[in-house]
Amino acid sequence: MPIHITFPDGAVKSFDAPPTALDIALGISPGLAKQAVVAKVDGELWDLSRPIEHDARLELVKRNAPEALEVIRHDAAHVLGQAVQELFSGTQITFGPATENGFYYDFARAEPFTEADLAKIEARMHDIVQRDLPLEREVWSHAQAVDYFSAHGETFKAEWIRDGIAPDAELTVYRQGEWLDLCRGPHLPSTGRIGTAFKLTKVGGAYWRGDANNAQLQRIYGVAFADDKALNNYLHMLEEAERRDHRKLGPQLDLFHLQEEAVGSVFWHPHGYTLYREIENYIRRRLQKAGYVEVKTPMLVDRVLWERSGHWAKYRENMFTAESEERTLAVKPMNCPCHVQIFKQGIKSYRDLPLRMAEFGACHRNEPSGSLHGLMRVRGFTQDDAHIFCLPSQIGPETVAFCDLLLSVYRDFGFSDVHVKFSDRPEVRAGDDATWDRAEGALRDAIEQTGLAYTMNPGEGAFYGPKLEFVLRDAIGRDWQCGTLQVDFVLPERLDAEYVAEDGSRQRPVMLHRAVLGSLERFIGILIEQHSGAFPAWLSPVQVVVATIVSDADDYAREAVEALRAAGLRAEADTRNEKINYKIREHSLMKVPVIAVVGRNEAEQHTVTLRRLGQKDQQTLALADAAAALATEARPPA
RNA sequence: GCCGGGAUAGCUCAGUCGGUAGAGCGACUGAUUCGUAAUCAGUAGGUCGGAGGUUCGAUUCCUCUUCCCGGCACCA
DSSP states (O other): OOEEEEOTTSOEEEESSOOBHHHHHHHHOHHHHHHEEEEEETTEEEOTTSBOOSOEEEEEEETTSHHHHHHHHHHHHHHHHHHHHHHSTTOEEOOOOBOSSEEEEEEEOSSOOOHHHHHHHHHHHHHHHHHTOBEEEEEEOHHHHHHHHHHTTOHHHHHHHHHHSOTTOOEEEEEETTEEEEOOOOOOSBGGGGOSOEEEEEEEEEEGGGOTTSOEEEEEEEEEOSSHHHHHHHHHHHHHHHHHOHHHHHHHTTSEEOOGGGTTOOEEOHHHHHHHHHHHHHHHHHHHHTTOEEOOOOSEEEHHHHHHHTHHHHHGGGOOEEEETTEEEEEOSOSHHHHHHHHTSSOEEGGGOSEEEEEEEEEEOOOOGGGOBTTTBOSEEEEEEEEEEEOGGGHHHHHHHHHHHHHHHHHHTTOOOEEEEEEOOOSSOSSOHHHHHHHHHHHHHHHHHHTOOEEEETTOSBTTBOEEEEEEEOTTSOEEEEEEEEEESHHHHHTTOOEEOTTSOEEOOEEEEEEEEEEHHHHHHHHHHHHTTOOOGGGOSSOEEEEESSGGGHHHHHHHHHHHHHTTOOEEEEOOSSOHHHHHHHHHHTTOSEEEEEOHHHHHHTEEEEEETTOOOEEEEEHHHHHHHHHHHTOOOO
């Protein structure tokens, strides 16, 4: 019985025996066969070397297609597995998937892998690729697989099959030379097709099946691409990320430092704190325009309030506490219970709603030591937090208004690529299912009203309500979660917040927890990396340095600084007895956006010669004109 | 928190197969007054992360500990 293969262009070919996609490609052109990585048979990814036994639509996937890249990476993981087992006998394999930029494989081995091992392993991988071993698909029974892996000392693999896969399931195994792994596939026809564009990048720990209670494995990471050019681009991106690292730039630019005696907390230096305040003031202006009121609430609050709110039960481990005269006080990890206390002062009417209560709330959370990371993950931080107390009917319009505000703020900071994630009920939560149905429904309606696209993030909501998470993409393509909006029916109930409705009855308000930047510390970390420390003028800690060429110009330099400051600029004089080259270099390295050079000529003519960061050309202007022009440039967004 | 690696001058780093350390930059002092990314010379600066142990002697070897880095887990 002939088999009919339909091509994307509608052409049909028939074959007497089940053909492989590779046969078919070869029949069309050897070039195509070389380019093809996998096939799509009736839309399903399929090995090129797997016979097609029924009539089907066939599409050949070429090397540079996204699906192809995943297959290449997955194959590289298999080759990594083989290389490690060839070199280090007694090492067990576990899982080895493709990742966003490459692949990893988790191994069980008593001895740690070293950086030197990595080089050896990588060399062996190239060797296995050169051997060009065919990757052969085999269908095994459950029992056969358990027996095989048990007999070969692969206890993790055997356990996984026994506990994780139904006993009647058919399993597939991919064999390459002497080595094989349980795998769904698909794979390349042979290891040679992986090419040379891969590299092992790091070793690290990982837990068996992602659970911290399980055995600790060793994960070897690699990156892999379709060709060397793509690999090199990626490696350059990594270098670029390293160059921008805020942990290096922060102290270098004299913005902040961290030290052992205050782990996870930031010492802001004058320049860093200037940046911090500039951001805070900008947000304050935006909030004021958007109808928020600002408050400040206590840092130390009796545990009884946290017990009532539910935080004590769920987050006690991560809260810092202090003792005082028989009381246990907790350093606030969040601001919401405190805001409810302000809400509850006096009687609120439905006419008072929505009430938008903002705070630059200084919070402390005892984060696990291993999670701390520069400014990105700290124990003491300040949120641009607010709680909107509103009627259920106001959730929609408030969400729309908030999203507008958030996107506009992000744009002002130079981020325009933002996406939204919707996180629904977590396993451990407060409030009954009906309340969650209501909250999730309300938030879904609200996000629909904004017209923004979003993706689901199941089970990642806060314990008191579902949330939207706003993720921005930075200049080198990394994603950062900053903003959030959470719908909460639980805390108003627990903390007994109420308002008087139109009919005189007492009702619970809804609380929307929301933040735009999230944590100021973290956001500044992101900004430093976004701009590699060269901030836009309005954020620059020092906006202009007036640098003298000769000491005769010192007095004039001071006069110029005064004029610039009077125009609202953050200006400094550099009258040190150094050559102008030296000063230019130093302030350029400190990423000052404008250097105003003054020598005898400028002093006589009352002008300044401006030089912009990274540019060579000069511009001589009257001092007053320069001050006015620079002040305009450095004006913060409204 | 867990696995692995690391910590030497303000910074970047070298070094000591166990005999208490060195460079460049920076700082300081002096000279130089110079036109757009490093002027020259001199001087000072280190309980070699902390505690304990082995040793005649430890920055070096061992144990514990703190912090940092990579990874995982966690992230209200």
